[in-house]
Amino acid sequence: xxxxxxxxxxxxxxxxxxxxxxxxxxxxxxxxxxxxxxxxxxxxxxxxxxxxxxxxxxxxxxxxxxxxxxxxxxxxxxxxxxxxxxxxxxxxxxxxxxxxxxxxxxxxxxxxxxxxxxxxxxxxxxxxxxxxxxxxxxxxxxxxxxxxxxxxxxxxxxxxxxxxxxxxxxxxxxxxxxxxxxxxxxxxxxxxxxxxxxxxxxxxxxxxxxxxxxxxxxxxxxxxxxxxxxxxxxxxxxxxxxxxxxxxxxx
Amino acid sequence: xxxxxxxxxxxxxxxxxxxxxxxxxxxxxxxxxxxxxxxxxxxxxxxxxxxxxxxxxxxxxxxxxxxxxxxxxxxxxxxxxxxxxxxxxxxxxxxxxxxxxxxxxxxxxxxxxxxxxxxxxxxxxxxxxxxxxxxxxxxxxxxxxxxxxxxxxxxxxxxxxxxxxxxxxxxxxxxxxxxxxxxxxxxxxxxxxxxxxxxxxxxxxxxxxxxxxxxxxxxxxxxxxxxxxxxxxxxxxxxxxxxxxxxxxxxxxxxxxxxxxxxxxxxxxxxxxxxxxxxxxxxxxxxxxxxxxxxxxxxxxxxxxxxxxxxxxxxxxxxxxxxxxxxxxxxxxxxxxxxxxxxxxxxxxxxxxxxxxxxxxxxxxxxxxxxxxxxxxxxxxxxxxxxxxxxxxxxxxxxxxxxxxxxxxxxxxxxxxxxxxxxxxxxxxxxxxxxxxxxxxxxxxx
Ligand SMILES: Nc1ncnc2c1ncn2[C@@H]1O[C@H](COP(=O)(O)OP(=O)(O)OP(=O)(O)O)[C@@H](O)[C@H]1O
Ligand SMILES: [Mg+2]
Numbered sequence: 001x002x003x004x005x006x007x008x009x010x011x012x013x014x015x016x017x018x019x020x021x022x023x024x025x026x027x028x029x030x031x032x033x034x035x036x037x038x039x040x041x042x043x044x045x046x047x048x049x050x051x052x053x054x055x056x057x058x059x060x061x062x063x064x065x066x067x068x069x070x071x072x073x074x075x076x077x078x079x080x081x082x083x084x085x086x087x088x089x090x091x092x093x094x095x096x097x098x099x100x101x102x103x104x105x106x107x108x109x110x111x112x113x114x115x116x117x118x119x120x121x122x123x124x125x126x127x128x129x130x131x132x133x134x135x136x137x138x139x140x141x142x143x144x145x146x147x148x149x150x151x152x153x154x155x156x157x158x159x160x161x162x163x164x165x166x167x168x169x170x171x172x173x174x175x176x177x178x179x180x181x182x183x184x185x186x187x188x189x190x191x192x193x194x195x196x197x198x199x200x201x202x203x204x205x206x207x208x209x210x211x212x213x214x215x216x217x218x219x220x221x222x223x224x225x226x227x228x229x230x231x232x233x234x235x236x237x238x239x240x241x242x243x244x245x246x247x248x249x250x251x
Numbered sequence: 252x253x254x255x256x257x258x259x260x261x262x263x264x265x266x267x268x269x270x271x272x273x274x275x276x277x278x279x280x281x282x283x284x285x286x287x288x289x290x291x292x293x294x295x296x297x298x299x300x301x302x303x304x305x306x307x308x309x310x311x312x313x314x315x316x317x318x319x320x321x322x323x324x325x326x327x328x329x330x331x332x333x334x335x336x337x338x339x340x341x342x343x344x345x346x347x348x349x350x351x352x353x354x355x356x357x358x359x360x361x362x363x364x365x366x367x368x369x370x371x372x373x374x375x376x377x378x379x380x381x382x383x384x385x386x387x388x389x390x391x392x393x394x395x396x397x398x399x400x401x402x403x404x405x406x407x408x409x410x411x412x413x414x415x416x417x418x419x420x421x422x423x424x425x426x427x428x429x430x431x432x433x434x435x436x437x438x439x440x441x442x443x444x445x446x447x448x449x450x451x452x453x454x455x456x457x458x459x460x461x462x463x464x465x466x467x468x469x470x471x472x473x474x475x476x477x478x479x480x481x482x483x484x485x486x487x488x489x490x491x492x493x494x495x496x497x498x499x500x501x502x503x504x505x506x507x508x509x510x511x512x513x514x515x516x517x518x519x520x521x522x523x524x525x526x527x528x529x530x531x532x533x534x535x536x537x538x539x540x541x542x543x544x545x546x547x548x549x550x551x552x553x554x555x556x557x558x559x560x561x562x563x564x565x566x567x568x569x570x571x572x573x574x575x576x577x578x579x580x581x582x583x584x585x586x587x588x589x590x591x592x593x594x595x596x597x598x599x600x601x602x603x604x605x606x607x608x609x610x611x612x613x614x615x616x617x618x619x620x621x622x623x624x625x626x627x628x629x630x631x632x633x634x635x636x637x638x639x640x641x642x643x644x645x646x647x648x649x650x651x652x653x654x655x656x657x658x659x660x661x662x663x664x665x666x667x668x669x670x671x672x673x674x675x676x677x678x679x680x681x682x683x684x685x686x687x688x689x690x691x692x693x694x695x696x697x
Contacts, residue, residue, distance in 0.1 A: 051647075073650065074650035075650040075652075075654055077651075078650070079653055083651075092663075094665070094667065094670070095662055095663070095665075095666045100649075103662065108652075143666075160652060
């Protein structure tokens with residue numbers, strides 16, 4: 001279970017508060033969606049879950065599997081099952097996709113006490129998972145994300161997720177930039193990972209994604225806090241009403 | 252440039268004085284002797300270069316090398332084949348003939364010139380003694396600058412080295428390895444000289460390695476010079492791997508002459524050197540030649556690594572490329588000076604130069620001095636240099652995928668240096684250089 005308790009976050013090198021008292025619980029086996037206006041702190045929340053050093057937790061706590069993770073390094077969190085699919089995946093010139101995937105996969109396997117995959121084992125798994133996501137295997141020989149289209153980058157994130165087999169999946173606007181077919185393929189990939197052992201937090205602006213990845217709950221994040229929580233029908237309502245009612249209120 | 256009369260340092264004194272004691276034991280006949288004596292005279296007059304000489308302003312040898320050192324002559328430090336293999340590290344797997352020198356002296360029993368097909372290799376010492384005046388005259392006509400005190404010291408004291416010849420039209424497949432090993436319990440002054448001649452239309456790969464025998468003193472000074480003449484239409488890959496344990500001084504001069512339409516690719520790796528100065532003087536003798544110089548310097552602690560290039564476009568239609576990458580940690584200092592001269596006749600010259608450094612520590616320092624001297628009007632020349640830190644966003648991305656900090660750093664550093672390593676055409680040699688660099692990276696942050 002993911003428990004975010006009264007979380008306060010500011011920029012590490014500036015006195016700018018972004019998340020201001022956010023509380024949220026996602027039990028294992030559930031998928032929760034987070035929606036909210038631009039600049040409300042959704043990506044910040046995602047980064048803080050993954051351990052990005054640009055942000056500082058000033059109050060509150062994040063508990064994953066009964067353990068506080070806010071003091072952990074990003075790689076330690078990844079080993080504990082935390083995975084963030086980035087809103088803007090980064091390009092890594094000079095590092096081949098396969099090298100990256102293999103190093104990542106074996107790093108977490110090692111930390112989790114699993115045996116590391118040999119090259120043939122790894123290649124077999126990666127080929128299989130890439131083809132399910134309609135990713136051309138040759139693309140993985142290129143440097144990570146370099147020259148990839150927006151949609152290719154998003155699929156590459158989901159492939160990384162499939163390889164790392166995380167237990168807490170945080171998807172930050174994975175649907176943006178995907179065409180209709182790709183949205184279906186990626187959603188199938190995400191749904192394939194749904195299991196009683198996994199919790200998922202899906203950040204999106206569009207109700208459309210939630211037709212494919214049906215959430216157990218929908219939360220509205222505005223001005224650094226959860227303003228409203230509902231079932232999947234809340235996404236439809238928001239599509240009609242927008243976020244006006246949640247904005248301009250003092251936190 | 253003249254040096255005003257100053258007090259000689261102990262090093263300068265000791266190198267001047269030892270000549271009388273050892274000159275009789277240095278190889279070569281009368282002509283070589285004359286060249287040596289003249290060179291010693293130049294050294295005595297100049298002294299070691301200091302920061303008041305423009306080309307040496309970042310690397311003040313006079314100040315850095317004050318301690319007296321015994322000149323290595325007829326060194327007999329015991330080194331076994333097993334020792335050699337250990338010292339070679341990743342180079343032990345490089346397939347091809349090798350000639351080995353220990354403390355500046357040829358070791359026949361450690362060398363293996365079997366399979367050196369199409370390439371003639373001999374030890375300089377023996378050659379100087381056998382064909383005295385022919386080689387002596389060749390050396391007297393060296394292409395290096397005559398006011399360079401380091402090169403003068405080399406001529407005065409050179410004990411050995413490789414004489415390499417590839418005949419016209421011969422393509423040599425396997426790389427030739429020249430090994431210069433530092434061994435023993437005391438730091439020495441070692442001077443070696445290689446003379447390489449690649450025939451017209453020939454092709455060869457030559458690797459120079461400067462290494463230390465594990466367990467030996469880390470101190471010592473190696474003064475090395477290589478003269479290489481690349482014939483018309485010949486293709487040469489020339490790689491230097493200077494990888495030591497962090498204290499030794501490495502002073503090196505390459506004098507490269509290119510014939511028409513020749514292609515010369517030079518690469519230099521520097522790591523584990525207390526103080527290094529790598530000079531390359533390249534001159535085009537024929538039109539249409541291509542020169543590609545690249546390198547990687549890795550520094551940590553208080554190491555000081557200087558690369559100084561002088562590329563002389565004396566004739567039209569030649570191309571020069573320089574790409575150097577550096578990684579500096581601790582208080583290490585890197586220097587890159589690249590001078591490109593385009594003479595009035597050298598129209599259609601195409602020259603590009605780039606030096607990029609990754610700074611791993613706020614106390615590291617990088618100085619870059621590009622210099623274009625262009626006297627022709629129809630030329631394309633450019634240069635640039637950058638110094639950057641590791642990208643923290645990329646580090647986060649890698650770590651968010653479970654990759655530990657050390658590994659993530661190494662991956663990013665490797666990707667940064669990769670572009671320079673890719674300039675090495677010979678795959679086996681490229682792998683060896685990468686292995687050395689990885690060895691260096693694996694000790695980061697310890
Ligand atoms: N590293 C940073 N430096 C400066 N400002 C930042 C930084 N990270 C976030 N912010 C600011 O914090 C606020 C929240 O940003 P965040 O990216 O979390 O919004 P978001 O909800 O993901 O928006 P969007 O829907 O546009 O993706 C914004 O005002 C943003 O400019
Ligand atoms: Mg966002």
